[in-house]
Amino acid sequence: MTITVGSANKLLKSLSSVLLQVQTNQDEYIITGSIQSRDGDVTGFHSSYPGSTDYWVTKLNSSGALIWQKALGGREREDAVAIFSTADGGCIVAGSAESSTGDVTINLGYTDAWIVRLNGPNSTSCTTISNGSWNSTSTWSCGHIPISTDIVYLKHTVVIPDNYAAKARKLIYELPGALKLSNGARLQLSQ
Structure with a gap:
């Protein structure tokens, strides 16, 4: 099993926090830790400030192949310290957050507790975690x-x-959320 965390000079920094893992009921593994990298298998890292980190959550199959990965955080430092699997194949990640940008929507002091729920592929809801393409x-x-049974x-x-x-069961906007349709694009709601 090989997961590329980033360039060699970032590797030791990226793996400096303890990696935590849980096994899901589908014989897959969800692993989390804190990263300072934006290359290799890491996408979506939120900051270029020295010392800033993001949660990095990865899901691997029983052979060690990467199924998906998420970098979660903001411009400051976010450190994952615990992970729990959920019945739908997703996870709950807990740790600390210093940001009030990116995925971290509010900060009530210097360092806050931050708990994130990532739904699994059998879930009934999908929430955007960044600007991007519907099919990413x-x-x-x-x-x-998202599929026709998901609330988006x-x-x-x-x-x-x-x-x-694009397909969804229902679409719910939360400001500043916006949907842009390119040429010939369409959204099919099944509700």
Whole structure:
């Protein structure tokens, strides 16, 4: 099993925090830790400030192949300290947050407790975790592209690409969420 965390000079910093893992009921593993990298298998790192970190959550199959990954945080320092699997194949990650930007929507003091729920592929809801394309798994908290049975929560700007048929059961906007349709794009709601 090989997961590329980033360039060599960032590797030791990226793995400096303890990696935590849980096994899901689908014989898969969800691993989390804190990272300072934006290359390799890491996408979505939120800051370039020295010393800033994000939660990094990865899901691996029983052979060690990467299923999905998420970098969660803001411009400051976020450190994951605990992880729990959920029945739908997702997880709950707990730790600390110093940011009030990016995925961290509010900060009540210098360092706050921060708990994040990532839904699994059998979930019934998907929430945007960043601006992006509808058909990119890195846009969604659920780790998959929304399907016709998912309730979709739009908290960011999402673009449905050219000639793409996006699907959802229901669409709920939360400011500043926005949906942009490219040429020939459409959204099919099943409710």
